[in-house]
Amino acid sequence: MTLQEIHRIAQLGEGLKVEFKKKAAFPEKIVREIIALANTEGGYLLIGVDDDGTVSGQRFIEEEVFVMQKAIGQHIQPKLEYQVEIIKLTPKKGIAVFSIPKSTERPHFLMEENRRKAFVRVKDRSIQASKEMWEILKRGKNPKDIVFTYGEKENILMKSLGENGKITLKEFQFLAKLPKFLASKTLVRLVLANVIKIVPQEKEDFYVLKES
Numbered sequence: 001m002t003l004q005e006i007h008r009i010a011q012l013g014e015g016l017k018v019e020f021k022k023k024a025a026f027p028e029k030i031v032r033e034i035i036a037l038a039n040t041e042g043g044y045l046l047i048g049v050d051d052d053g054t055v056s057g058q059r060f061i062e063e064e065v066f067v068m069q070k071a072i073g074q075h076i077q078p079k080l081e082y083q084v085e086i087i088k089l090t091p092k093k094g095i096a097v098f099s100i101p102k103s104t105e106r107p108h109f110l111m112e113e114n115r116r117k118a119f120v121r122v123k124d125r126s127i128q129a130s131k132e133m134w135e136i137l138k139r140g141k142n143p144k145d146i147v148f149t150y151g152e153k154e155n156i157l158m159k160s161l162g163e164n165g166k167i168t169l170k171e172f173q174f175l176a177k178l179p180k181f182l183a184s185k186t187l188v189r190l191v192l193a194n195v196i197k198i199v200p201q202e203k204e205d206f207y208v209l210k211e212s
Contacts, residue, residue, distance in 0.1 A: 010053040014124040017043030024064040027071035035108045036119035036126035042102035048095035057093035065096045078105045107137040127202045135188045146193035166206045
């Protein structure tokens with residue numbers, strides 16, 4: 001990537017595929033952004049770019065890269081494939097560009113005290129993924145024709161979506177009088193069948209009809 005390309009990306013600002021960091025001060029937190037990019041549409045993490053898009057560079061950028069590579073190796077499972085390059089602004093300051101593809105191994109997880117968390121990108125933010133999102137990421141890697149029949153619970157769901165525009169897992173569970181696991185399984189199956197779409201949220205995901 002050229003310096004001109006970095007300036008062009010910086011001018012557009014952070015978004016679904018772009019995250020800026022002034023420096024790798026908290027690498028275990030920055031790892032979450034990398035996981036979210038890999039789990040969603042891929043993209044770039046730029047170190048040495050301010051939140052407002054100022055390409056200020058960072059001194060000893062090689063050390064910043066070393067710290068991030070160590071954190072990626074220690075905290076992300078399964079192993080994440082990525083590329084990194086350094087673009088110099090001056091002999092002492094530079095920008096690190098981490099290029100993260102949309103991963104074929106998703107979902108990737110942050111390993112934290114024997115717990116694992118997945119993250120996804122929503123606009124310019126990285127948020128923790130729900131169990132339903134985990135399943136959609138995992139099963140959506142190899143899309144197959146999902147065969148299902150519309151039963152009572154599916155009809156209840158479609159009627160509610162037609163009237164209200166969106167629905168949460170809890171709302172569907174209550175309306176259809178289903179145990180949580182079955183409500184979850186139904187929603188995941190309909191997302192994979194391209195009937196509905198999941199909209200990840202920090203507190204509770206919601207589902208909407210897929211645009212035809």
